[in-house]
Amino acid sequence: MDDYNVVKLQSSACATCAIRHRAVCGALKDRELATLSRMGRFKRYSTGEMILADGEPTTFFANIVSGVVRLDKTSADGRQQTVGLLFAPDFLGRAYADHNPYFAHAACDVMVCQFPHEAFERLMHHNNGLEHRMFQKTLNELDAARDWMFLLGRKTAKEKVATLVHMIASRHSHIGCTPQIGLHEAQFQLPLTRADMAMFLGLTIETVSRQLSALNKAGTIRLISGREVAVPDLSTLALTAGLDDIAAA
Amino acid sequence: MDDYNVVKLQSSACATCAIRHRAVCGALKDRELATLSRMGRFKRYSTGEMILADGEPTTFFANIVSGVVRLDKTSADGRQQTVGLLFAPDFLGRAYADHNPYFAHAACDVMVCQFPHEAFERLMHHNNGLEHRMFQKTLNELDAARDWMFLLGRKTAKEKVATLVHMIASRHSHIGCTPQIGLHEAQFQLPLTRADMAMFLGLTIETVSRQLSALNKAGTIRLISGREVAVPDLSTLALTAGLDDIAAA
């Protein structure tokens, strides 16, 4: 339990936290933040490591400080479907449930800030701002989940792959200050393996690989190495992703 | 606007409402309930009627009093995917957004109790119990959405259809006091057309029809007429739906 990947927080840690204002903690006053600091722990997970197991009792919640976390559903016969992708400063864990409804895995090296679930739920109970913020995040996740349901149910393999690349590209440009939509070329590393993408898209590894190659051949994206991708024109990508529809979301 | 399908509530209407305790209103004290009564309206929608349009400004929220409501995503080229199914006493509408993120249609004749969105959000703001309850409902919807993502991404057509029938059967038995899981035979009407089912399952009408016929031939279900279905043994149906897995959900 107590290895070198776990670091107890200084009581002042939250005050200087990089994601403080964008994470759910943003709702907390200094005094409550100190309370949270006292019960919080930084923890590092390396690529592929399991963070939560489906069906296990809920013991902690966490904020993603950096990295990408996959939420997976698994069936008895081994089929797997990723049902959520969390980036900083997303919240990890299902509030008000005694068991995790899914697996959570580190898709790449991940840093989280975790706290015991009872204490956090108590805090939510007394701090309506915190619960309100959790509610907001949950609403956004639900919106995302529903958009993804459309993708899973109705999009072709090519559109699926294009959609995922577009999502990563635009999220990346949002974070990394890379040029905006349609201008210049955006280049970045995919934070996911082909297997991760397949799990998320409801496809097989091979199909993902083929569609990436096809997009590359068509010039919609440029595969530089396995992971490194360049997108010459985000709006073209959005087009082949079948994205500009859905009431101009 | 003001047709005979709309009925202004009596100020006492909520107090005697059938779904009062199970709907979000259950969080309200008598006085607040009276406030809600004053701004609420019963409204009837008939089969197929649109209740909310994607992209339209949010004007009202509603509780489903009876019937089934479909939430649909639609793309420019006409593909459609149902992303949610609401039964009484579910809540209809996306809180804290100025535009609807999907269409809502009456899957069968529907009765709702609707109220202006600003007033309701104001009420939520002042009543933490109400917001808490909304939050809970949203968490449940998110869980359901994620289970459905697994279905859309990984299940076969047969499993999809079996899952839907199972869901309706168990929900029906829950509502209608029909015998419990595995015992005797449950019989009921499907509240959805083949087209509705196809939209929800990410399939075509034809495939749904074929799979229903196949399940019928296999004896897993009995098709009595187009809409009337009997399930001799719910657990067998659950098995062919690939349901008992997922960590014994």
Next chain:
DNA sequence: CGACATGTTGAACCTCATCAACCGACGTGG
């Protein structure tokens, strides 16, 4: 009765899964 919506069934086609071979990068141990 005819018109229309809903549902079923058949045949052909196509997308994607499956199985399999192969490649390059990396790490490890003899």
Next chain:
DNA sequence: CCACGTCGGTTGATGAGGTTCAACATGTCG
């Protein structure tokens, strides 16, 4: 240092599961 296994990724051949197109059955309503 090289042989070896492993892992992530690509590509090809084949086939199954669903879509598509089309015809037909059934039911309902004017």
